[in-house]
Amino acid sequence: MRAALRTPGKSEAVVDAIIQVLDGFGIQPAEKVEPLPPIALDDVRLIAWMAVEGTKAEHTPAPGAVEQ
Numbered sequence: 238m239r240a241a242l243r244t245p246g247k248s249e250a251v252v253d254a255i256i257q258v259l260d261g262f263g264i265q266p267a268e269k270v271e272p273l274p275p276i277a278l279d280d281v282r283l284i285a286w287m288a289v290e291g292t293k294a295e296h297t298p299a300p301g302a303v304e305q
């Protein structure tokens with residue numbers, strides 16, 4: 238693909254080189270996806286939250302550790 242993008246010449250030559258690379262790898266266009274309908278504020282029924290309380294842990298050396 239990098240070589241295709243660096244193809245010298247006009248834009249058409251670059252596009253043709255890119256198409257050749259994509260065809261060589263069998264790349265197909267993605268299927269069209271129908272977008273979901275927009276949501277309204279009334280559609281939101283769950284609000285999740287999490288509170289985290291920090292604590293200052295006392296320093297306890299690991300077993301066998303040498304204190305400095």
